[in-house]
Amino acid sequence: MSNDLTTDVPQLTLVHGDAPLAPLSSERSTVVHVVGARPNFVKMAPVVAALRERGAFNQVLVHTGQHYDRRMSDEILADLDFPEPDHFLAVGSGAHGEQTAKVLSAFERVLVDTQPTFVVVAGDVNSTLACALAASKLGIPIAHVESGLRSFDWTMPEEINRVLTDRLSDLLFTHSPEGLENLKAEGVEESRVHYVGNTMIDSLRRCERRARERQLAVQLGVEPGSYILVTLHRPSNVDHPSRLSGIVGGLVALAADAPIVFPIHPRTRARLAEDGSLARLEAAGVHCIEPVGYLDFLSLQADAGAVVTDSGGVQEETSALGVPCYTFRTNTERPITISHGTNTLLGDDPAELAGVRISSWDPTPSAISLWDGHAADRLADVLVTNYALCAAPAVQEQR
Ligand code: UD1
Numbered sequence: 001m002s003n004d005l006t007t008d009v010p011q012l013t014l015v016h017g018d019a020p021l022a023p024l025s026s027e028r029s030t031v032v033h034v035v036g037a038r039p040n041f042v043k044m045a046p047v048v049a050a051l052r053e054r055g056a057f058n059q060v061l062v063h064t065g066q067h068y069d070r071r072m073s074d075e076i077l078a079d080l081d082f083p084e085p086d087h088f089l090a091v092g093s094g095a096h097g098e099q100t101a102k103v104l105s106a107f108e109r110v111l112v113d114t115q116p117t118f119v120v121v122a123g124d125v126n127s128t129l130a131c132a133l134a135a136s137k138l139g140i141p142i143a144h145v146e147s148g149l150r151s152f153d154w155t156m157p158e159e160i161n162r163v164l165t166d167r168l169s170d171l172l173f174t175h176s177p178e179g180l181e182n183l184k185a186e187g188v189e190e191s192r193v194h195y196v197g198n199t200m201i202d203s204l205r206r207c208e209r210r211a212r213e214r215q216l217a218v219q220l221g222v223e224p225g226s227y228i229l230v231t232l233h234r235p236s237n238v239d240h241p242s243r244l245s246g247i248v249g250g251l252v253a254l255a256a257d258a259p260i261v262f263p264i265h266p267r268t269r270a271r272l273a274e275d276g277s278l279a280r281l282e283a284a285g286v287h288c289i290e291p292v293g294y295l296d297f298l299s300l301q302a303d304a305g306a307v308v309t310d311s312g313g314v315q316e317e318t319s320a321l322g323v324p325c326y327t328f329r330t331n332t333e334r335p336i337t338i339s340h341g342t343n344t345l346l347g348d349d350p351a352e353l354a355g356v357r358i359s360s361w362d363p364t365p366s367a368i369s370l371w372d373g374h375a376a377d378r379l380a381d382v383l384v385t386n387y388a389l390c391a392a393p394a395v396q397e398q399r
């Protein structure tokens with residue numbers, strides 16, 4: 001990445017730090033993009049690509065390292081042709097406060113070194129909030145991809161991250177109409193909100209053909225259209241042994257009627273291994289596999305007869321693919337997937353898993369407005385309009 005240096009641009013300075021100050025490019029404004037966890041990669045890959053096409057910015061990529069296993073990070077990034085990150089913060093796992101604080105502190109140093117004009121964050125993970133907080137304290141404008149989602153459930157760590165990130169952001173990019181309503185209700189000026197569509201579906205459309213060719217289900221020995229794909233990782237479902245045991249019982253019962261493929265998130269695998277639940281699932285014939293790469297997972301979704309999940313992104317991808325999704329939660333921040341007709345809220349009673357039905361094999365493409373594969377182009381145009389040719393903000397030392 002080129003960095004034509006100049007001295008006449010205001011510099012950021014770290015209040016108590018000792019990081020050297022880095023001059024800015026004189027030719028183009030600099031944007032710092034943040035990714036940290038699996039869904040971030042999928043949401044941000046099209047944004048980075050669309051901005052690269054436009055050539056308006058120096059792009060600096062920061063991977064916080066919230067997700068770090070090969071299967072949770074490298075494989076997904078490779079499938080998405082995500083460029084090599086410029087900075088890897090290696091924060092790893094930890095309690096919420098510890099993880100958020102590590103990202104906040106490490107990212108602050110990157111900002112001081114990089115002197116960006118603005119920062120782009122995506123979604124609702126701890127890395128999203130931590131980086132938004134670091135940028136806002138330095139007076140650097142923030143653009144938030146996937147803004148305005150609300151579950152109205154403050155027991156979810158993601159809801160806290162979403163609301164606070166939106167509060168700190170200057171440009172708020174929504175992917176469905178209710179995003180604007182949610183933000184207006186919180187007092188956000190409408191002029192800062194841009195309904196651009198769903199960048200996660202951009203990635204899906206870009207990768208769909210290659211994903212379908214993989215036929216992972218066939219490789220696993222299950223017939224396309226006949227199986228149930230399961231993903232679970234919400235703390236509310238997997239961190240309480242009695243609740244998890246109930247869910248395992250529900251899956252074991254379902255497995256008597258249909259093959260189940262279960263790529264298991266590391267949080268969930270650790271919990272399942274603790275009390276013998278993993279062995280129980282395997283004894284029932286459930287295909288308990290490691291998390292798979294993005295193309296393989298799209299392949300599994302596209303060929304599934306039904307999906308049971310508590311994932312946010314999977315609710316959206318099944319809507320785009322026209323595959324029935326059963327969301328094992330009491331609420332969703334993605335109500336459009338329900339009104340669209342592909343998603344059913346099962347609630348949190350494991351007995352409800354008995355209601356999961358394999359659909360007839362007739363997938364239908366998404367008709368959700370602006371989930372059309374071009375969201376990142378619209379988003380990039382807004383960024384160019386707002387930040388190309390801008391100098392980095394002048395920042396004074398503050399205590
Ligand atoms: C995080 C996000 C969640 C998102 C999910 C996507 C927060 C608060 N949560 O949840 O919103 O839906 O990512 O998958 O940001 N682990 C590994 N290897 C890894 C990553 C995690 O073993 O590469 C294990 C560790 O034991 C870790 C646990 O998984 O403690 C949880 O990881 P963490 O990133 O804290 O939360 P997720 O449950 O992944």
Ligand code: UDP
Nearest residue numbers: 038039042263291292293294297311312313
């Ligand atoms: N995904 C993947 N491999 C898997 C499971 C999920 O590549 O084994 C992808 C999935 O296609 C989607 C994203 O990960 O793009 C969703 O991430 P996750 O469910 O971890 O987080 P959430 O969307 O709930 O925040």
